[in-house]
């Protein structure tokens with residue numbers, strides 16, 4: 001269980017509170033600059049809030065020794081720059097201690113074919129696949145047992161459509177195992193398909209928070225982005241979509 005209580009951070013987060021439970025798959029939505037990455041930084045314990053508390057299973061995240069957090073917290077940051085030239089295998093060995101890629105990760109991200117390549121020579125999407133893999137593999141013992149907190153800041157940025165679908169499906173399956181998974185994303189239709197809970201942040205404060213089927217409405221999405229969306233259902237009425245009006 002993750003409890004975020006009245007977290008404030010100057011110019012970045014205003015009185016954010018939320019309760020999230022193990023086994024849930026949360027998507028965080030909001031405009032550029034809304035505060036999504038800032039919230040992830042505070043939840044991960046990397047950034048201290050001006051006020052408020054973040055507790056993981058009743059313990060303040062800042063009280064966890066970093067060595068313990070590293071084994072149970074997965075945090076994929078939005079930006080990650082490596083200024084020296086390492087192969088993908090060397091990177092996985094550095095973060096995970098081995099290059100035995102778990103089958104779930106290999107199926108979703110096809111890492112094995114990249115092992116001998118230098119990270120800096122990979123395309124943007126290939127690099128992103130490696131970053132997702134190295135983060136998950138670092139805490140894989142907890143992830144495979146469904147005991148991890150998984151924070152992913154825009155994990156599908158740069159991925160092509162197939163890797164977007166495969167990785168979002170893997171993240172949802174990891175939540176089903178018992179992990180608490182929280183990711184930020186800008187595609188509302190992929191969110192509709194792959195999350196069960198949504199946190200909408202607007203102007204650095206919570207706009208809406210809760211079960212996706214209750215709050216993923218065209219009205220809420222339109223107000224969140226200050227942009228008109230309408231809702232449609234597929235011909236067989238099995239799936240709902242949001243359509244963005246042209247400017």
Ligand SMILES: Nc1ncnc2c1ncn2[C@@H]1O[C@H](COP(=O)(O)OP(=O)(O)OP(=O)(O)O)[C@@H](O)[C@H]1O
Pocket residue numbers: 011012030031032033034035036037038039078
């Ligand atoms: N290190 C920092 N110091 C001061 N202000 C910052 C810092 N990082 C971000 N901000 C500001 O905090 C606000 C929230 O930024 P944040 O990166 O959390 O937004 P975001 O919702 O993740 O946006 P995006 O969708 O563009 O990634 C923005 O106004 C941003 O300019």
